[in-house]
Amino acid sequence: MSETNTAAILPAVGKDLELTTLPVPTPGPNDVLIRTAVTAVNPIDHVRQMFGFQVPAVPKVIGSDTTGTVVGVGAEAASTYKVGDRVVAVTDGFATGDNGHESYQTFAVAPTLTTAKLPDNFTFLEGSTVSVVAMTAGIIIFEGFKFSIPGAQEQSKPLPSNKPILLVWGGAGSVGSVTIQLARILGFTVFTTASPRHNERLQKLGAEVVVDYSDADAAVEKLLAAAGDRPIVYAVDAINDAKNTIPFVESILLKSAAATASSTTPELVHVKMLSEYKWKDGLTHTFINSTSIWTERRDVGEYIFRSGNLTSWLAEGKIVPPPARVVPGGLGGLQSALNQIKGGGVSGEKLVVEVA
Known part of the structure; x- marks a missing residue:
């Protein structure tokens, strides 16, 4: 050439x-x-x-x-x-x-x-x-949460058919927005957080509930109220801040499990290594590395x-x-x-x- x-x-x-x-x-x-x-x-x-x-x-x-x-x-x-x-x-x-x-x-x-x-x-x-971001969203769902790929011969953890809630904390970012859309394609009900200026766009992308995360404590309560008696079992932190996001995502998962008496262990997937963070008990947390693709x-x-x-x-x-x-x-x-x-x-x- x-x-x-x-x-x-x-x-x-x-x-x-x-x-x-x-x-x-x-x-x-x-x-x-x-x-x-x-x-x-x-x-x-x-x-x-x-x-x-x-x-x-x-x-x-x-x-x-x-x-x-x-x-x-x-x-x-x-x-x-x-x-x-x-x-x-x-x-x-x-x-x-x-x-x-x-x-x-x-x-x-x-x-x-x-x-x-x-x-x-x-x-x-x-x-x-x-x-x-499409690659990352795929790794989040199939490697982070270990769901089986549609049509795979071995369905070790089939995608659920009851439209469970998947929470994406930080849905306006590139990874968050495409994860919302892939999750919707795969049959999840998606809740997300973002600045209010992104609400309309994220709803068009398939988020059922969009909550302002500027007051994180209030966001936790609004998300729990929106879920009602539906457990929030799966969550993705697309921002990954050990002070300002991760603790609130953990709180949602644990409070939801307690309020709904869910027998399923909550699962949190994050896209940055947080080696110094002390994770709360009662949930699983998984760091994904997209290069595994x-x-x-x-x-x-x-x-x-x-x-x-x-x-x-x-x-x-x-x-x-x-x-x-x-x-x-x-x-x-x-x-x-x-x-x-x-x-x-x-x-x-x-x-x-x-x-x-």
Whole structure:
């Protein structure tokens, strides 16, 4: 390939990204090579930059969310993809350490396991925010709560048929909003918390109850009142603050179990490691690592991406991606986007840069 591969590279841990030129990566047998149109920025990218998490050596390309056009296809991938296909994907450089498998560059390699075709009615920008959070939502439900994937031969913990309540604390964020939608697709009744300005959007996405979390104690009581005699057994903390969110989610689960005399042990899934937190008794708590989608939970990748489910859900409006906000400057704007995430001023949207 004769085109230049411009990349935003991390020269050293804690340093700003720099633009450079790298060779165009080569896809493996089960990979596709994507010419990036839009890449999104995730909070974990800031963690990798500042603390060297999953950065085996520098200089290093980072980034996971990519949307663009297939320009190269591995031998095994050719049964599913062809040059010219429009796709969304999660690159797996976070797990492999391979610079070619990261998204902050013009050309990126992604495994077909976490690649899906972009529906014709979607622009690259509209599809740019969905891949990482769809992966995370799938891992939350199938790995965090250990529910069996629909249609799996072994149904160790089948999805319940009685529309149980699943609470998503922090539903306005990218992970929270897509978890709400996937949970609704899978048959759950969803309760969530968010700032009031997000109420209408989250109800449209499928949340039955949306409660303002600015007064967390009041939010607990409102959620319990809304549930009535229905137990709240399952909860996801999509914010994961050891002081301001986790204790209140625990409180809801334990109070609900007591009020409804539920015999089912409440389950809390969280998406950040909280090694110093002293968990309350009477519930289970599970930290999920989304990189398991490329190892022991490849079945989740098959169900979300390779089956065509994500493509269909997008096309049918069953999953609406988080809103995208473009940070100008192309790949050169990535550092500005990372700085904004560091500052904590991003709510209810994902920052993206347009590459092509």
